Amino acid sequence: KEEGAACAGCGVALQSQSSELPGYLPESAAAREPVICQRCFRITHYNEASSVAIDQDDFLRLLGSIGSTDSLVIHIVDLYDFEGSLISGLQRFVGNNPVLLVVNKIDLLPKGLNMNRIRNWVQRTAKEQGLRTVDVILCSAKRNIGFEHVIEALEKHRKDRDVYVVGATNVGKSTLINRLIRDYSDLERELTTSRYPGTTLDAIYIPLDDGKAVIDTPGIVYTSRMTEVVPRSFLGSLLPDKPIKPLVYQLNEQQTLFLGSLVRFDFVEGERQSFTLYISNALNVHRTKLERADELYSEHKGELLGAPSREELESIPEWTRHSLRVRSGEKQDIFVAGLGWIQANGQSGAQIDVYAPKGVKVLLRPSMI
Numbered sequence: 001k002e003e004g005a006a007c008a009g010c011g012v013a014l015q016s017q018s019s020e021l022p023g024y025l026p027e028s029a030a031a032r033e034p035v036i037c038q039r040c041f042r043i044t045h046y047n048e049a050s051s052v053a054i055d056q057d058d059f060l061r062l063l064g065s066i067g068s069t070d071s072l073v074i075h076i077v078d079l080y081d082f083e084g085s086l087i088s089g090l091q092r093f094v095g096n097n098p099v100l101l102v103v104n105k106i107d108l109l110p111k112g113l114n115m116n117r118i119r120n121w122v123q124r125t126a127k128e129q130g131l132r133t134v135d136v137i138l139c140s141a142k143r144n145i146g147f148e149h150v151i152e153a154l155e156k157h158r159k160d161r162d163v164y165v166v167g168a169t170n171v172g173k174s175t176l177i178n179r180l181i182r183d184y185s186d187l188e189r190e191l192t193t194s195r196y197p198g199t200t201l202d203a204i205y206i207p208l209d210d211g212k213a214v215i216d217t218p219g220i221v222y223t224s225r226m227t228e229v230v231p232r233s234f235l236g237s238l239l240p241d242k243p244i245k246p247l248v249y250q251l252n253e254q255q256t257l258f259l260g261s262l263v264r265f266d267f268v269e270g271e272r273q274s275f276t277l278y279i280s281n282a283l284n285v286h287r288t289k290l291e292r293a294d295e296l297y298s299e300h301k302g303e304l305l306g307a308p309s310r311e312e313l314e315s316i317p318e319w320t321r322h323s324l325r326v327r328s329g330e331k332q333d334i335f336v337a338g339l340g341w342i343q344a345n346g347q348s349g350a351q352i353d354v355y356a357p358k359g360v361k362v363l364l365r366p367s368m369i
Ligand code: GDP
Pocket: 051, 104, 105, 106, 107, 108, 139, 140, 141, 142, 143, 167, 168, 169, 170, 171, 172, 173, 174, 175, 176, 219, 239, 240, 241, 242
């Protein structure tokens, strides 16, 4: 295809490098007429939306254009990566439009938890981040848990308005949109696309029976999440697909845990205590003495310590160290965006060092569970 060719469907510039980015045209489809991007192809032939991703500047411009509409905004976040996938400043951009917070992937939580407690945690944390929400819904788009509550809340808060769905990449936005298309849209009428004001991107309009629409927006890429810094080949090991089995470790000070070859956790100082890991069970966990950790890593990363492989590690940024002080008297999570978290039980204080790829968000928070 010649440089600069445009999709006959949505007008976006075509490219064949990345299926994640707008305008993707698989090599195999280049001979097809009319020449349309994969996203338009799926919409027209399968009534199926697949999200594309854009960077922060384009995304903020797009959010700004929502601010000048009268609509309901659904913000979908990943419960398992809450602080990593929450769009900070969303409120500022969407103006007075109400925000419905849909928290996805609750199927990953270990069985038997108190969901009210989790819901309260979500509400408190969202509020601290400056987000006012008309409602918080917990669901799993993939496993179809709680989806009826999403529909109920949509009906209740929509009030004859359009609905914009916004979220970061990999939170399950396409999965949710496709469920909305099947369960909620007016299938008598067709999906359409049109341009977001001031951008080259197409929006998908999913028709509702009152003439209004649910509008899919591209996913924002946050490079502060582990899911965005690892190669695609490794993403499957990072995104859990089954409920997480928490792993409990009794540690003495001066002990280290390697979470695969991706993150290092040092218990530097404090009384013997337990730490509970909520991370993908596909990651290998290796315990060692802190004094041995440097040597072990340089000799065995990508091999004995587990994935990612040495080759994959080469494309991941170098580690930086985060020193954290866990207080005594309350449970706290050491959260690593896009990876999960380690719960400290709070029976006594602890000095912790976490090594994670540069740019990945690491923070201490009140315990979710
Ligand atoms: P998008 O990038 O936000 O559009 O996200 P996708 O819908 O493509 O989903 C990203 C990843 O999360 C995929 O591997 C999905 O299978 C997975 N996913 C989506 N929804 C859920 C869910 O409710 N639970 C779990 N465990 N995984 C989900």
